[in-house]
Amino acid sequence: MAKKLLFKLLKWLAFSLALLAVTGMIGSYLVYNKILEELPDVNQLKEVHYQIPLQIFSKDGALIAEFGEKKRTPITIDKVPKNLIHAFISAEDDSFETHPGVDYKGIIRAAIQLALTGKKSQGGSTITMQVTRNFLLTSEKTFTRKIKEIILALQIEQTFSKDKILELYLNKIYLGHRSYGVVAAAQTYFGKSLDDLTIAESAIIAGLPKAPSLFNPFTNEARALERRNYVLRRMHELKHINADEFETALKQPNTAKPQASNVTLSAPFVAEMVRKKIVEQYGEEAYNSGMRVYTTITQPLQTTANRALRNTLHAYDERHGYRYTSHTALNKKKNLFPELPTVGDCLPAIVTQLSPDAAIAQLQNGTAIVISWENMKWAKRYISRDARGAAPEYVSQILKNGDLIYVRQVENQSWRLAQIPEAEGAFVAINPYNGAVLALAGGYDFYNNKFNRAVQSIRQPGSGFKPVIYTAALENGYTAATLVNDAPIVIADPSQTNGWRPENYNRKFRGPTPLRTALKKSINLISVRILQQIGVNKALETALRFGFTEDQLPKTMSLALGAGKATPMQMARLYAVFANGGFLIEPFFIERIESSEGQLLFQNRPVHSCSTCAADDPFPQPGTAPRSISPQINFIMNSMLRDVIQSGTATRAKVLGRQDLAGKTGTTNDQRDAWFNGYSNNVSATAWIGFDNTSPLGSKETGGAAALPMWIDFMRYALEGIPETPLTPPDGIIKRFIGSTNASLTTETSPSGTWEYFDATRPEIIPSEGSPKTSKPTSNSNEDKSSVEALF
Helix, strand or coil: CHHHHHHHHHHHHHHHHHHHHHHHHHHHHHHHHHHHHHCCCHHHHHHCCCCECEEEECCCCCEEEEECCCECCCCCHHHCCHHHHHHHHHHHCCCCCCCCCCCHHHHHHHHHHHHHHCCCCCCCCCHHHHHHHHHHCCCCCCHHHHHHHHHHHHHHHHHCCHHHHHHHHHHHCECCCCEECHHHHHHHHHCCCHHHCCHHHHHHHHCCCCCCCCCCCCCCHHHHHHHHHHHHHHHHHCCCCCHHHHHHHHHCCCCCCCCCCCCCCCCHHHHHHHHHHHHHHHCHHHHHECCEEEECCCHHHHHHHHHHHHHHHHHHHHHCCECCCCCCHHHHHHHHHHHCCCECCEEEEEEEEEECCEEEEEECCCCEEEEEHHHCCCCCEEEECCEECCCCCCHHHCCCCCCEEEEEECCCCCEEEECCCCCEEEEEEECCCCCEEEEEECCCCCCCCCCCCCCCCCECCHHHHHHHHHHHHHHCCCCCCCEEEECCCCECCCCCCCCECCCCCCCCCCEEEEHHHHHHCCCHHHHHHHHHHHCHHHHHHHHHCCCCCHHHCCCCHHHHHCCCCECHHHHHHHHHHHHCCCECCCCECEEEEECCCCCEEEECCCCECCCCCCCCCCCCCCCECCECCCHHHHHHHHHHHHHHHHHCCCHHHHHHCCCCCEEEEEECHHHCEEEEEEECCCCEEEEEEECCCCCCCCCCCCHHHHHHHHHHHHHHHHCCCCCCCCCCCCCCEEEEEEECCCCCECCCCCCCEEEEEEECCCHHHCCEECECCECCCCCCCCCCCCCCCCCC
16 A cells, blocks of 8 residues: 555656656746847847047048047957967967857856855856857846857857957957957057057956956056966966966066057147037937048147147246246145146146256156256246336246246257246138138147137137228228328217227327228228228128128227127138138038048038139139139238238238238237237138236237237248249239329339239229329218227
8 A cells, every 4th residue: 555655656746747847848948939039139240330439630640539438449350469369368268269159168167156155157258258248238147148148159159250259359348447449458558559569468458358447457556467477377378378478478567557648639629629510410429439530630730830829828928927936826735736737838846956047846757857047037027917027137036945836848848937828819720712720729728728719719800800991992992002091080979078089009190191001000090081981881791791790790980990709710711811812711620521430421522712713703613612802802902911011010920031921910909809810822820819808918919919929930830841922913903103192193213102003993993193092081970979999
């Protein structure tokens, strides 16, 4: 009976176990099929799109900026050095070349460890499984994900070659410090290309995937070297390196150190303009798109613009005295010396020793430098913008031991006492024929103040606007020889008790003066009289053809002295009209955009000037910019603006030794803005200096004194090797010899005569013998009763 009962029990147990096994098999099959249904398609790895930062380049290929959270530069497997490949295989998966995608022994070891310790191990993951996890799965640690990982790894090995799998892995793996992939890691830790890595350096990089923060050679050198040596031993055991290579690599110190940015051209204001434009067009996805944006700027011209702006601001600052002393706030920060930032080209330093003719100081990196008396004697004590103390006679009047100071290295490599400029500046240069921005600097230091004054600072252009007034005059019956009375004038203005009384800068009067002389000497009263006679509306109509908008321009007599609003970019565009023959171009700064694979996504095709186009051509060539002024008036204005440099307010530019330069200084009321707008045949450039809060620059800080040096420094380099362009009259221009005092025709032997150009398409304005062309007096001095400013 007992045996029978036992037999039934065993039979029932066997049946139950069989049923359980079948149920388990069916369940496993259903789970497996469910997992298969959820698996992603491994074929998507054939078209991998890596998250690559947005890169911005100059026209000549210099890297300006990278935007994006992940640093990555994809590379094909044939470009990866064998030592680096062997290092990763030795560290991560020594049976990579032979296994089918899964290391079964490793999985069993991991399972046993889990059973014995209750802890999960990563030891079972092959490189193929890591590719699966990084590209196709999440990083959650569950058994279901592990099963998916194993199945997908097997599928990947059946679909792709070992080289392709390794290429995916080496481009995707995270290696610390925002570096993804081996190319980014080599640059981040060693500042090298892959080909330049030593065996020891390759081993450091290969040791990072296990724990990038734990084995980081910057922050945990001991653990990084320990991990490196493990990788080297595995490389030796697997016969990837010989004994000599192994011993040599073990002896090498840690050569990893934080690297300077791989940016090769400093143009942060341009980079920010591009970033904003790209995100507006492509959205936030652009940051990881790998797009390569090529700008219109070039490395030599941009570098020159940066240097010209900073040197000019330092020169202005030195003219107004030294603001730092042993008692200033700067010297109260000595305990913060190691943390003080470099601003522009100003480096913090501490004075360590004084001598009668020099000072020795120490930079933050410990370097000792010498500041000669010649490089510090400028430092008169600052009192105000218009007042300085007496000139120092010896070093100890300026510095004391222990003083915290700023220094900068100048072009001859010597060190100069410096201070962070308080005034700001902007510079922009464009190609006048198509509007391409050649160089742009929006301030002294982008990282100290990101406001881009080249395109965002809206200031009064002052006398820089006068060429528009003179152009309007030439369009309305005036000639370059027309005499206008330079004499006191009062214009009724309800806001002022005695009316508006504009003045010349020198407060002198010339009497009847030709327009040519009035422009080159920037005579305010003549500009006002011209505007009175032609009327504000006609001047506004002309200004609109130079790219201004109505809201930028006052409908008052103050327009004659440049009381409107303009950015430096707009002023460079204005003067490009004169440089290119009379056409209004549109400035642009993006030349083309490429995808990460090199596919052309965008190519700029700007409108351009046309030197062969007739002024009245009803069917201009495709892509031709709109004409602003006639060829004849453009020529006459060019000849007058060249005189500004040869014998006017910008004679300082004669140092360049060229006859083909033209432009106009500009200074506003109380010297709040200093401008120089000028051009050659192939560059239109504007330099501006002022305070962001519009406070005065100080007496005598005119456009010719404060801004013109920046323009000169830039053009000296920009025009190097470029032949001069003669001023060639177009059809419709004639020359006549006229009297300098009465603007009528005279004999060529007259000692007081001069040659002048006239627009022959309007014969009624050409002076005849004995009939001087003077402006008609006006009695309508009440034309403008609005509030105005005494600009000059």
